[in-house]
Amino acid sequence: MDFTRRRLLTTAAAASAAAVAMPNIMTSDKAYAAPLKKGEPIKVGLLFSLTGALAVPEEDSTLVLQYAFDEINKNGGVGGVPVEPVIVDAKSDFGVYSEKTKELILREKVTALFGCYTSASRKAILPTVMQRNHLLYYPTCYEGAECTQNTICTGPLANQHSQDLIPFMVEKFGKKVFFVGSNYVWPKESNKNAKIWLEKAGGELVGEEYIPLGSSEFGPVLGKIRDAKPDFIFSTVVGASDIAFHKQFKQEGFKVDSMPIASLTTGEIETRAMGAEFGAGHFLSAPYFQTLDNPTNQKFVENFLKSKYGKNGTTHYNMEETYLTAYVFKAGFEKAAAAVGFENVTPRAIRDNSGGIRVEDNISPEGLVWIDENNFNTWLKPKIGQCQADGTFKIVKAAAEHVKPDPYSIYPDAGTCTATGLKGPDGKLRTNVI
Known part of the structure; x- marks a missing residue:
């Protein structure tokens, strides 16, 4: 039985939101957390663009999350109950991202958000996420120079690509x-x-x-x-x-x-959209390529592409990083439930229990990764691939060891990102963005 609801929320026109710095002050999450009850589905928000200029990578993020939650639900769900995605089309409009974030948190009362491909859209929604002390799983590469307490990121930072x-x-x-x-x-x-x-x-x-x-x-x-x-x-x-x-x-x-x-962005899905002849010979840095030769990836590629979600005909780095967020969420939720009780799990409780979570080789198509205990980004192995004539990538360089995510790698004087915020050299909390 497929427990997952896929309801496409209608979107309204909204003004473009400015990217603003997020305050460290947050309200209690009790008023905004979903009223969890054992046996009832856990609602999560999928906030990606299905139309517009960002649809090429973001549609696949929506598809692979549906696939991942189907997979999780068929294997007992999260904490013994199914996950129920609520799907939004952000229309590649930063104002819509912001507006639908509020709708997902306040009206739908989702337990977590999975969303955004660009830093501009992430920064458009983070003020709301921070104010409501909610939780965003951000599944793609980004620039760093940010230390929020309500984001878990599975993509590489600049020092990792x-x-x-x-x-x-x-x-x-x-x-x-x-x-x-x-x-x-x-x-x-x-x-x-x-x-x-x-x-x-x-x-x-x-x-x-x-x-x-x-x-x-x-x-x-x-x-x-x-x-x-x-x-x-x-x-x-x-x-x-x-x-x-x-x-x-x-x-x-x-x-x-x-x-x-x-x-840093042109992977298999972009190459397929443009035609392999336009991508052949060029290079991409990413932690995942469809051609990775390991049993977990082979199974992931085969099963995803033959599923109803594999309509675009390929897997790629951003899709795989998005897939990982579902399993990081599952592990974090279940760890929080063990600590505070299922009905007391809040978005912040999940985040606070997510440091150090590992996605093992038998689940992660790119191989073992884990969440940093301080900055809640991901330890991973960077790779460089060259696009081939058939649109796949040949890996030409791969890191032998996992690389620690460092959001302030070029700003050593900014301080250190910790679980409680950005601490300056004097040990005091500072504003969390450059």
Whole structure:
């Protein structure tokens, strides 16, 4: 029996929300937690875009979470009861993300939120999540420079992908680099990190351009790249724009063997959407690739693709990181229930019991990962893959050991992210964002 409800909430027009710094002050979560009762489903909110410029990666996040919760429910659920996802289409609109977050927490009274692909959307909803002392599972790479007490992240930080990718590309292709990104906080902050790794690798930045999120016009940027003659391009372009960028790169006559694109976002799903001929030869840094050769991944790929959720025909890094959030939630909820009792579990209680949680090799397609006890990001093994002619990726470099997530890797004077907040060198709590 399929216990999971998949109700698509209607969305209304909303003004774009500004990305604001989150306060450390939080209200009690008692008023906003779902009234849990043993035997009744646990409601969770799935806050992704099914339409608009961000739909290419985010639709798969919704699909794989439904798959994961089906899998969990068939194996006894969470704490012995099924999970009931409430699905939202955020329409690639930051105002809608913000509005639907309030609806999921206040009206639907979900126990946790799973959502967002961009840092702009995450920052649009975090003020509400923090104010209500709720819980967000954020399943993709981000820039760091943030220490919230209500977010658990399963994607890599900058020190877990670009720190390896930049020196690898400099060594293989040359020192001259051109940065291209979408115009919002993640690409800009990621490039601050990349510039430091580039300097340490002896590289040279020969250009830096940002295009509006969702834009498909890269003619002027490609003209500047042609003039600058870089050895490779470092891309933090996302969503539909990423697909347009790769297609126009090839259509304008640029050659991947002499000027490849090194990306933090262009995986199997983007390559499938653009056509493998436009992705072949380019590089991606990520902890997961569909071609990972281990029994758990082989089972995951086979079962997901033959399920009703595998309609897009591939798995990829963001999908796998999203899949992991379901199992991190399950473990955290059950640990909290053991500590405080099932009916007393709150979003904050789950978070407070999630430090150190491990997703073992037999569940995680990328292999063992675990949640850091202080900053609630994930320990993982970075990898670099090169896109092949069939759209799959050949892994060309992989870390031998897990890398600790460090949200302030380029801001050592900011302090240390702890379970109670960002502590400065003096030991006092500070504002949690740069």
